[in-house]
Amino acid sequence: MSQPIYAIVAEFGDPDDLLVAAEKVYAEGYRKVEAYSPFPVHGVAEALGNDCSKTRWTCFLSGVAGGLGGYQLAPDDTRSV
């Protein structure tokens, strides 16, 4: 009996090939896919169905929290010292 296939790895010599392959794999219905590259190849993450809205929301909420926290540091002007 053959062992169950855990994962398949493929190498690409060209960033454009990687992009084409990513699109094809996604179209075939595969979802647990990751692509590795030494520099950002634009479109690959999107082709694999990733989106980075989490980063944006984290940044926005951190900004709001930081802004509110900053106001907490401001002295109370009505207080007589």
Next chain:
Amino acid sequence: MSAREKLNDDLILGKHTFRTINDKVNNVVLNQNSHTIPWAVCFMVGFMLLQLMGLVILWLLYRGIGIWGVNNPSMWGWDIINFVWWIGIGHAGTLISAILLLLKQSWRNSINRFAEAMTLFAVACAGLFPLLHTGRPYMAYWMFPYPNVLAMTPNFRSPLLWDVFAISTYATVSAVFWFLGLIPDLASLRDKSKNPIFKGIFGALAMGWRGAASHWQRYESAYIMLAGLSTPLVLSVHSIVSFDFAVANLPGWHVTLFPPYFVAGAVYAGFAMVLTLAIPVRAWYNMKDFITMRHIDWMAKVMLATGLIVFYGYLCEGFFSWYSGNVFEIDMMRFRMFGPYGWAYWMLILCNGIVPQFLWFPKIRTNLVALFIICQFVSLGMWLERFVIITVSLTRDFLPSSWGYFTPTIYDIGMFVGTVGQFTFLMFGFLRVLPMINNFEMKELLYRMTGRGHHHGHTAHALEPDLAGHTAGDGEEH
């Protein structure tokens, strides 16, 4: 170093592949033999001056700031001049890393890393001066509005307090931005390093970077957002520094022109310092393929443009002090030009008004020796600008009875020379332990330059080895 080199439009010269870029950038860090005598000389001189600064600070803490030349009426002297000078120098790094990124300027790619490092180190030098000028640096935390039982709160109406926030924000954002940019390159060093200790250090710093598409996506998203945060800082930090003067009622300081002309001056001085470092370093490490004459030419042009804004600022100061009809403002201008510090004013006009005009000539912009010398004039000029602004206004107040003359002591000079040493020491230390050029951005630039769709061209063939080496991520040894 040949004085003139050919101007070319390519941002990467020579026949480069992803692998050669990767090796060239990483080699400076991984092959410790790549550092030659010039590196050792700069590092040693920097280290010696840093020791000198240590002695000066020790004596300063023991005796108090009376050892400096600052005294009534000139309560600000070299300390604040040096502070403003160093902070200004940092601005070029932020401009290159943030504003040029948002404007999608590809020529930032090879110079952003060490320009950002320069920013950090310049801010580190700048921060020392106000910190020590407080006289009790161990009480520096009093400047922050922390909850306390001393019934003490900082004065939020004082620009000096805004400065505390401006500089600390600037230092924090610059450090985070720099480190974020380093992460993929640290991962590359981790993968290429043979030494297990270095591998461990780079690996820990790379924080598990694998170069996955999802990593890159989040990375780029975060990087753009940090650039967005840094962009207002380029303008705000030096504006706030200029408020230290502009908000005061002193003649020569109470000028609405200050914020824009300080910011322009900051970028101007910063590019002079980037060029001062880039011109020798690219020759010593043979990085001429990456930091090309095109880069140098453009930096010189930015310097010329900002220099003209600065010079326009000087002209405006002269005009408006006359046009104001205010006797104190008119006299202030007279004292600047013909008073006891007149030599500084005319030196300033020479350094920032006349010498940069040589940059109009392409022949001079591509002449490295001439450009290097002009950069030194610019640095001196920007120092003199702050000297003229601070010293003349403080020693020529409204009342002639409070006039005085400022003379620096050897401790002022020691502090300044010491920070130059600290800067040199940190800069050359950085060259040795971290990649001075943004490795992955250069590879991406090469990819964009060679273009999409050339699957079977000679460049496509050249792409193969490096991509194959990296696709394995950290799971497989290359």
